[in-house]
Amino acid sequence: MAKEIGKDKFGSFYTGGKVRSRREWRGVKDTLYDYSRWLYIMAQLGKFMVKPRNVKGFFRYRWMSNYLAVPMMVDRFSQGLRGPQLRILHEEFDIIVYDVAKLLDGLFRGDRHLGNDKAYSDKVVLLDENEMTTFMMGFPTLKGLSRETPAAYVSVLLNQHAAERYIDVAQEFGLAGDVCPMPETEAGISIADDFPVLGACAVQCNTTCDGSLLGNGVISKRLELEEGIPCFQLGTPLRHREDDVQEYAANEMKACIKFIEEHTGEKWDWKYYFECMHRVNIATRSRQEWLDMNKTDYPQVVGGNLALYTETNYMAISGKVDLFRKADEKITKIARKAWEDKVMVAKEYRHRAIIWGVQSHFYMDFLVWILNCWGIVPLTDMLSMINTRIFAETDTPENREQAYYDMAWLNENMIMRNRTHGGYKVLLDELWEFCEEFNADMVILWEHMACKALDGMHGQFEEKAREKGIHLIWVNHDLFDPRITSRQGVRDQVNQYMRTVLREEPLDPSLEILDDDKSW
């Protein structure tokens, strides 16, 4: 047990079972702090479980059992972190856990299978999982709830095997096995009738990809035709950098808001919208400041601390929760101080890497692994390279009209799709610009095998990386399904490159091969 970063042999923590042998010793101060946050998480879970309907939820929904792994997930993401990075992580995870618990509580409260609170359900708008929630920024009294987030997205973060059952359900129903397993899982949950049923209406979108778009068709069939919940399909242009699609996108936003008003009886509130947009701008400025620090020799908000929080805050929150503003400000303060003090995130930095492509969802803590095992600093990732615009936040007639364009812009620039769609420039050309800006010598390219938009540029990535002299490590995976490529399979691809091409030895050799196939 060691206080200093890099002294522990993290590989020895793995037992071959679901949980690890012990929690990490980080020195007295950091361990006590870490333990206090562990207690906080247990308190959140306890508070959630006090309500009988939530206990029922554990038995009604198969995916709920994954939530037993929440403390373990936080431990996985915090491996090796000390001082400011540990505090940044807990700032983020505290509110993410709180937010997901609140989301689950809301879903079960209105769920026809459980709480069946009709008055509450009538104020719920169901949201797609991969959807910017900007169109909810003017509805303070409505609840925008995503069923897919806790059932599919968070479940796989908690337990790598969480989606397998639903992938199999979809394929048994006749779905081809070569589609993206994310919408496939969501379709499988719907087919298996394993979603809570509630809401006055639902808004679906095409923001992710062809698979996600079509998966929504399966879900809307059940929602609209069987459960009587009207769905709006929000059409979002694919070529989002083009001027000639913006008016269409703004019109879609207007139609979406009108649809919600009609089905909930609520009216759009401009005051609340501009408040939310003010918070969106704070989040953008904060993120930009963190990224600016990461361009220097002393990056501070890196890896999972950047990726997971950005996804949540940018897409699911979109300025609607003030707690996230407070967290943004606190994280910035911690990071700024750490940067001034020239704090190192790991014992040694060997490579500065941009993480590109669509990350393996069942192994999001891979970013901590590359840092601890090989000294590769994940400076930023594709999903964090999102909007940089600052939007109007004062209520004027002109700004109200502009607001539809701003919301549409954010919607078009949802995480991931702002890079996987919109022409090759945003995916390919801008990567090399970021390499230069961040002074990166390496790109770790997640190749999600079912992501057609990404795979379609494979050869171009290869050729350009060679031309620019950047180390390009392909990491192949199947997003939600570790049966196709396991976590060790993911690690092996990095290990092989590091050993055979770069002829390097790992910083922590115990992490090179891990027995974590069954691990949460």
Add this chain to the structure above:
Amino acid sequence: MRDLKHLYELEKLLLNVSNDYISAAQQEGKLCIGTVCDNVPEPLLNLPGCFSIRLRAPRTGSMEIGTYYMTNFLCEYTRALLERAIEGGFNFLDALIAPDGCSMLNRCVENMELLKTMKKDHFFNEFMEIPMKADDNGLFLYKLQCTNHILKPLKEHFAIDISDDAMRQAVKEHNRVCDLIQEIGQFRKADNPVITGYEFHILTLATYVMPKRDIIPILEETLEELKTREPDEKSPWKVRVEFVGSEVDDSDIIKAIEECGAYVCADRFCYGSFPGRTRIEMSDDEDPLTAICRKYMYDCQCARMMNKDKILGRRQYVADLAKEYKADGIIYEQMKFCDPWAYERMVGTVVLRQDYGYPVLSVDRPYANGGSGQMRTRVQAFVESIEIKKLAKDR
């Protein structure tokens, strides 16, 4: 039955991407505008001075270079097109207009652009945004995209006349082709039809890959020929099927199905006659661009269209065709690795079976599939299952 006069010539023509009709038209100074998807309105590429062709890669063998650039997880159609482009197979094109229809086609054409596969100095690429919903806002977008990415570039690069009169002329020619194909297609409704599904597909396919003015006389002559063509004394078909799904430019697959005793009486796929060869209704009160875009948007049966009316409408369309053309069963197909049709095939199969009561065979397939024994086995089993159902019903 006696062979159709033009069949052999068309079969031969379809073995290559380019053909004598394209060369002749280009020698006259006409420009060849390629596209890769049904979502690009064809009449706008057939304005006076230019003509359209839909790209295909017949006789595809190796796709190794296409696979290197796009991995083996993208559908073979897109890999085959890229491979053919790299080989120089599309060098005769003067422009290529691609829609951001599906990610794979988009990436395919983007790779062509990055690799500069087309060599003519004046060659240009354009990418269009196509609405995913059929409504007024979608129509607004469609028109804007056609103006900015087809009409203006054609005018600026090649001084093509993009006036309303020019568009009306192109639609008139387009409608003539559609009317002829539809009239020929009517023969498929007979119990003992005078045209096979394979022959019909050859004729339809040819309309996509050669100048319209050249195919019209061939179709006219074939129509007359069919009016007097004697069918075989006894119908060779055991059952009638509707063939539904994504891109099919390999007529051998239709042939293989028919060799198993299943007559392909209706075709609902890209490169087929529904909805690709149904006429565009024009009126004097409306500008032709609006009429063209409306037709393409509301009649589009592509799985990427996401609004509820479209989703439900696609299955109704298949059921209506099956009823009209007296299909005993439906074959839902998708090209392997096609995301949109993977989902559409799954749901369509269930809905057509459960809600409409049709026997459905659900298959995925590679791009060029004609000789596939696996496909034949599955169709044979499907034919037998329908026959058994028929026998049980008769009893």
